[in-house]
Amino acid sequence: MTRRTVPLVAGICCIGTSELLPGGMLSQVGAALRVDVTTAGLLVTVYAATVAIAGPVVAVLTAGVSKVRLATWLLAVFALGNVVIATAADFSLVLLGRVVTASVHGAYLATAIVLTQRLLPVERSSKAVTAIQFGVNLATVLGIPAGAALAQIGGWRTPFAVISVVAAVATWGVHKATAHLDIGTPEPDARQEISALLNLDVALTVGATALFSAAMFTIITYFEPSAVAAGYAEAAVPVLLVAYGVASIFGNSIGGRLAGRGRGPALLTAAAFIAGCAAFQPLQRNTLTFPIGGVLFALATFSLIPILQSDVLDLAAAAPSLSLATNMSAFGVGAALGSFAGGRVITHFHDVHDVPLAAVGLAVGGFVLYGLRHVRPAPSPVDRIKEASHFQA
16 A cells, blocks of 8 residues: 555545444434334445445446546545434434445445556556455454444444544545546446446356355354354454454455465465355354454455455456446345345254354355356457457447
């Protein structure tokens, strides 16, 4: 990460914090706005659904727009959405603010990756995904705990107000850091973006991302009840989550080093993810081994994410924004599928410790799709030139 990429990463950290923050204070928000916890849970559900749907839509609608201007506009809209949340008089306005912030989530992440790649030296451009993913890691390790603390001190509106201020500063920083890139070079149009997404290898990778994400969220969604069932007090869960977040940073670093190195490292990392899900099954059952299982799972998960994102970026290099935004949406689809699958396992087996069984099954499905992507013959240099010419036509 360089000085110029810091504002882009700060924007990602704000978005990641705002996305996950309500999940830890639904009771507080519900009591303040006079709705039950189930209704307050819509702040999480609607956000995830909006990210899944809006990401590709916004990417298509803004195709051809300068990435420099687009990143600034999207982050400004995000800051405004958090102002709406922080000042809302009732639950419906809070929900509206969540829809506004979620609508720019995927498009900003995709745009930030493209701009980070352009800002980094050519020999380090492959690290763009790792740099942006680091912003997500920071949200997990610092943003969520800090937001929760602010909510305890100043009420649930306080962290959203602070996020809006930080996002506004990051918007100015993104403009200053990227203005020199806005030199009038045409950006890919909607047709080129859609053509890139329809590449079979891109589609297989996006499908694999959805299933790998489902496996990840199957375990993450039920992390707290699994910890309590293992013997931890609820007050200890935040400490476990911090350990998970720290491990995710190391995993992201590992994935960044392995990204772009070909079929072997990619498939080995995917296999390691399956092993991480499987290992969590026995290790989660007591207080001594639960942290070990959580750390191994975090390392395996966040080693894989940069590889998947980098794969999409490389495959759709001529017009990557829609493909990247769709891959972001795949994480949202995976979150919904994973939480549903985990719930079905608990209903059927009546034991939260059996949830990793569903994660392993979903991860194996992802591995099959990702394996198909990698066993397909690689395009020849001539084919790559033809493909690039098709995008640029």
